Amino acid sequence: MLIRREVPGDRAAVHDVPRAAFGKDAGPPPVEAVLLEALRECDGWLPALSCVAVVEGEVVGHVVGTRGYVGERPGVGLGPLSVRPEHQRRGVGLALVHTVLGAADALGEPFVALLGSPEYYGRFGFGPAAGHGIEAPDPAWGRYFQVRPLTAHDPAVRGTFRYAEPFDRV
Ligand SMILES: CC(C)(COP(=O)(O)OP(=O)(O)OC[C@H]1O[C@@H](n2cnc3c(N)ncnc32)[C@H](O)[C@@H]1OP(=O)(O)O)[C@@H](O)C(=O)NCCC(=O)NCCS
Secondary structure, three states, rough: EEEEEEOOHHHHHHHHHHHHHHHOOOOOOOHHHHHHHHHOOOOOEEEEEEEEEOOOEEEEEEEEEEEEEOOEEEEEEEEEEOHHHHHHHOOOHHHHHHHHHHHHHHOOEEEEEEEOHHOOOOHHHOEEEHOEEEEEHHHHHHHHEEEEEEEOOOOOEEEEEOHHHHHHHH
């Protein structure tokens, strides 16, 4: 498996990954696929944080981080993350998340926020966002809204996290 940045020729294959991962090969696309395409068209798309996993020349996994904010201060919102079903539970998701976190850290991003399972994301250093003074866009998300502080994190930045606009539509 190789992990690298997405390049223009990957676009169609990347588009198919959430559709397959979230179990809808036919019928209307799952919200994650719709979200991914809307994110790609929005101002918050961060090309350096769109990473693919490639096995034998095929894109089997994808993750993206997009621009979010706490007030005027930037951060990264993570997701969607998806791995094609036949490649799940082989470490692809693990490699993608480590890669996107390392890339965000190297770019000087201060933190990464996401809505997801604490059991899955805890291993990457994510913890309840409230513990870092960052509130979820929806308070009902509780402990499922998590933050991973990076090297440039400033603990003085406190407030409600705002995802890139397409997240508000799904
Ligand atoms: C969730 C997902 C991204 C994980 O990627 P993956 O490549 O399958 O996961 P990895 O092999 O890197 O997993 C490492 C560990 O994570 C845990 N894990 C994997 N999938 C999990 C799941 N669905 N729920 C809880 N824990 C999970 C396991 O502990 C696993 O280790 P194990 O196989 O020894 O038990 C992938 O399974 C997927 O795309 N699922 C469908 C879409 C989805 O639910 N996405 C969630 C993020 S939006």
